[in-house]
Every structure is written in C-alpha cells, then in structure tokens.
Amino acid sequence: MTGTAVARFTADDYRARLERAARAAEDAGLAGLLVAPGPDLVWLTGYAPTAITERLTVLILAAGQDPVLVVPTLEAPDAAKAPGAPALTLRDWTDGKGPYATAAALLDAAGRLGVSDNTWAMHLLGLQNALPGSSYASFTEALPMLRAVKDAAELELLAAAGAAADQAFEEIRTVRFAGRRESDLARDLAGLLRRSGHEQVDFTIVASGPNGADPHHEVGDRVIEPGDMVVLDFGGLKDGYGSDTSRTVHVGEPTEEERRVHDLVREAQEAGFRAVRPGVACQEVDRAARAVIADAGYGEYFIHRTGHGIGVTTHEPPYMIEGEEQPLVPGMCFSVEPGIYLPGRFGVRIEDIVTVTEDGGRRLNDTTRELVIVD
Numbered sequence: 318m319t320g321t322a323v324a325r326f327t328a329d330d331y332r333a334r335l336e337r338a339a340r341a342a343e344d345a346g347l348a349g350l351l352v353a354p355g356p357d358l359v360w361l362t363g364y365a366p367t368a369i370t371e372r373l374t375v376l377i378l379a380a381g382q383d384p385v386l387v388v389p390t391l392e393a394p395d396a397a398k399a400p401g402a403p404a405l406t407l408r409d410w411t412d413g414k415g416p417y418a419t420a421a422a423l424l425d426a427a428g429r430l431g432v433s434d435n436t437w438a439m440h441l442l443g444l445q446n447a448l449p450g451s452s453y454a455s456f457t458e459a460l461p462m463l464r465a466v467k468d469a470a471e472l473e474l475l476a477a478a479g480a481a482a483d484q485a486f487e488e489i490r491t492v493r494f495a496g497r498r499e500s501d502l503a504r505d506l507a508g509l510l511r512r513s514g515h516e517q518v519d520f521t522i523v524a525s526g527p528n529g530a531d532p533h534h535e536v537g538d539r540v541i542e543p544g545d546m547v548v549l550d551f552g553g554l555k556d557g558y559g560s561d562t563s564r565t566v567h568v569g570e571p572t573e574e575e576r577r578v579h580d581l582v583r584e585a586q587e588a589g590f591r592a593v594r595p596g597v598a599c600q601e602v603d604r605a606a607r608a609v610i611a612d613a614g615y616g617e618y619f620i621h622r623t624g625h626g627i628g629v630t631t632h633e634p635p636y637m638i639e640g641e642e643q644p645l646v647p648g649m650c651f652s653v654e655p656g657i658y659l660p661g662r663f664g665v666r667i668e669d670i671v672t673v674t675e676d677g678g679r680r681l682n683d684t685t686r687e688l689v690i691v692d
Contacts, residue, residue, distance in 0.1 A: 325470060325474070325557075326400060326470065328404055330470075331361065331363055331401030331404050332401070334401075335378065335384050335401075335405075337463075338350060338361060339378050339380075339384075341460050342431055342459075342460065345460060347430060348380055348424070348428025348429055348430055349378055349380060349425065349430050350377070350430065350456075351375050351430055351431070351432045351436065351441075352375065352433045353432075353433050354435075356435075356464075356633075357433040357456065358433070360464055360629050362400075362402070362404075363399045363401040363402075364386070364395075364399035364401065364402070366395070366396075367392075372389040372412075373410070373420065374387065377424065379424055379425065380425075383405075384405050385405065385406045385423055386402075386407050387419055387423075388407060388409050389410060389411075389412070390410060416443075417446065424448060425451070426451060427450040428451055429451070430451055430453050431453075431454055431456055431460055432453050432454070432455055433455075433456050434457055441453065461643070462634060462635065462643065464629065464633060465626055465634055465635055465649050466649055472648065472650070474555075474556050474557065475559070475627065475650055475672070478554070478681075479562070479670050479682050482510065482562045482682065483683055484509070484513050485506060485509035485510050486684045487684060489502065489506055493691075493692050494525075494541045494545075494547060494692060495543050496541070497540070497541055498538045498540055498541070499523040499528070499536040499537055499538070499539050499541065500536050502547075506521040506523070506551045507551075510552075510553055513555070514555045515554060515555045515560070516553075516554060516556075516557075517554040518551075518553040519554070519631050520552060521550075522534055522551065523547065523548075524550075525541045525542075525546075525548075527662060529546050529548040529565070529658070529664030530662060530663060534548075541568060543568050544568060545567070545568045546567050546568075546571070548565050548656075548664050548665065548666050549564050549565070550563040550666060550668065557629055558629060559627040559631040561652055561668065562668050562669065562682045562684070563654055563666045564685075564689065565579060565664075567579075567688055567690055568692070569692075570690065578657050579665050579688045581615065582665045582666065583687070584609050585610050585655040586654070586667045587686075589603070589624070590678055592604075592605035592606075593671055593673055593677060594673070594677045595673060595674075595676075596644050596645065597644065597645050598641065598644055598645075599636065599641040599644075600637070600639050602637040602653060603638050603639055607619060607623065615657050618657045618659055619655060619656060619658075621656070622636055623638065623654065624636065624637035625637070625651060625652055626649070626650065627650050627651060627670055635649060637651060637652075647675050648672065650671070650673075650681070652668050652670055653668065653669055654666055654668030654669075669681065669682040
C-alpha cells in the first residue's frame with residue numbers, strides 16, 4: 318500500500334480513529350489492542366512500513382494510556398513521519414534487545430487482547446510468552462465492525478475508486494474478445510485500472526465459457542470463442558481505497574437461456590440492492606437476492622455469499638450472508654454480487670459496491686447491468 322491515501326487525512330482524523338478503536342475495545346471487554354502492519358495499522362495511523370519483516374512493529378492501544386507504536390529503531394524515522402504520528406507515542410527497540418518485553422510492559426498481563434488479523438504467528442507467540450496470563454481474540458471475532466462505517470472523506474474515495482473501475486469496464490467492452498486469451502484481457506484490465514489511478518490491482522478475473530462457472534477462476538490461456546459468456550470481475554486500490562465490480566458480457570448473440578439466466582441475476586442483484594436500508598440485518602440483503610434465484614429454480618447454482626465489505630481492503634466485514642444479524646448503518650460499504658454458475662457451461666455474476674444512506678442505499682458503480690454484447 319502506498320502513502321497516497323494517507324496524505325488525505327490529518328492527524329486529527331487518525332486521533333479520532335484511535336479513540337474510536339479504544340472505545341470499541343472497551344465495549345468489547347478487551348484490555349487492549351495489538352495492531353500489526355497491514356490495513357488496520359494504515360487506517361489507524363497512516364503508517365505503512367516499507368517492508369514487513371521479522372522485526373516487531375505493533376501499535377498498542379491499552380486502557381488508561383496513550384496509543385504507543387513500538388517500532389524497530391532503524392524504522393523509527395519513517396514512523397515519525399506518518400500522518401498519524403502526532404497522535405502517538407513512539408517506542409523504539411534495537412536489534413539484540415527483546416522487543417516482546419518492550420511491548421509486554423505496556424499491557425495488562427492478565428487481560429484479553431484484540432489482535433489484528435494479519436499479525437504474524439511468530440510475533441503473537443512471542444507476546445504470549447512475554448504475557449503468559451493473557452488471552453487473545455482476532456479483530457474479525459472481537460471487533461468486526463471497527464472499519465465498517467466510513468466517514469464522508471472515505472466515501473468520496475470509495476466513490477472515486479468505483480468510478481475508475483467503471484471507466485475500465487467501459488473501455489474493455491470496446492476491445493475484441495474473440496480469438497484472444499483470457500490472460501490477454503486480464504492484462505488489459507489491469508492496465509486500464511492503473512491508467513485510471515489505481516496504485517494496486519488486486520484481481521482481474523476473466524472467466525470465459527465453462528470457466529465462468531468457477532467464481533474465482535484463475536485466468537489462463539483459454540482462447541475466448543464466439544458464443545462464450547465471459548465473467549469479468551476486477552478491482553484494487555485507488556488512493557488507498559478499494560474498487561470491486563463484476564459484469565458479464567457475451568461474445569456475439571446469446572442463446573435464449575443465456576439471456577434468461579443473465580436477466581435473472583440482474584433481477585437478483587436489483588432485489589439485493591433494494592433491500593439495503595438502515596437497521597436491516599446484513600443477512601436480509603443475501604435473502605432478498607437469493608430468493609429471486611431460488612424461486613426460479615437455480616438456487617443450488619448460487620454458491621457464495623451475496624456480498625462483502627470494502628474499504629482500505631477489497632474484502633472486509635460486514636458480510637452479506639445468512640446468519641449475519643449485524644444491522645446496516647449509514648456509511649457501511651459492501652458489494653452486492655449474486656451469481657449463477659452452471660458447471661461445464663457458463664456463469665453469470667453482476668456486482669456493484671453499495672453504501673448505506675440515511676434512507677436506503679446508493680450504488681458506487683454505474684455501468685449498465687444489461688447483458689453487453691462484445692466482438
């Protein structure tokens with residue numbers, strides 16, 4: 318992750334996020350939080366180490382004390398330049414000294430601590446050895462909604478990322494598909510995303526013909542043929558915030574069945590979007606989209622959740638899936654992406670990023686959801 322996004326936020330923004338995280342930890346009954354390098358650390362402090370190594374870097378948020386960022390001495394100058402640094406106390410450690418003892422001294426030895434999901438096992442085990450009476454819970458378990466509700470500035474960045482991904486689709490639909498390999502189109506998509514301002518491309522799925530029945534198909538050298546349905550799913554980070562959209566196109570005229578299945582997925586996607594409003598449980602979005610597909614007899618071919626959250630990563634809580642009773646809150650952003658996957662034949666997926674508003678939802682992707690015919 319580059320520093321382009323963090324420059325948009327001030328020290329006061331990061332101070333507010335740190336306070337929000339501390340309150341959330343207290344509400345969850347945690348004695349503190351341990352945040353390793355990764356999206357949580359960037360969101361809370363604006364600091365992204367140039368390299369994530371075996372040297373311990375960890376943000377400590379503990380009850381009754383100011384936030385402390387423990388860093389290797391050789392990385393302390395970079396950490397001090399982070400936009401959130403004025404809201405932090407920096408505590409550095411040198412090679413040959415025990416970093417875990419430095420961190421442990423700032424924590425309740427008998428407390429239950431929240432740990433960011435991408436913390437290296439070796440660091441967590443080192444902290445456990447230094448704090449034998451402590452216990453741990455992942456952020457996904459203890460604080461799944463920490464980053465879920467976006468402020469106005471974050472929503473602006475997400476909307477810009479969505480618009481950039483839309484532009485990539487508008488351009489890719491004009492190129493020739495037939496006779497080209499999936500990998501060729503995936504490379505084109507990646508280039509279009511970068512040209513639109515994405516500093517990071519996370520995925521460019523191009524799933525043609527029978528490959529479209531695999532939702533996470535890895536692009537290969539299959540040559541796209543006339544008559545193929547082609548699922549396009551692509552996204553990444555623009556100014557530090559995610560894009561993720563899916564559209565399904567057809568090479569030449571589709572069959573009646575192909576058009577019917579596409580129309581059904583479009584109706585399901587619309588039903589999921591229409592279910593979005595404050596106070597509704599996440600699972601209701603999944604239920605609304607899934608009911609359309611199930612009622613038409615294709616329920617067994619919708620094989621994944623309806624959506625996932627998005628922010629400083631392209632996949633994060635909340636999740637639109639049966640059993641998720643978290644109520645929707647204005648500012649939450651997530652995908653609505655139902656699909657039908659017919660093994661050995663073809664697949665269809667349509668995906669928009671949606672944000673919850675005060676009275677419903679707003680799409681952050683605006684390209685047509687009709688079946689697009691390509692050459």
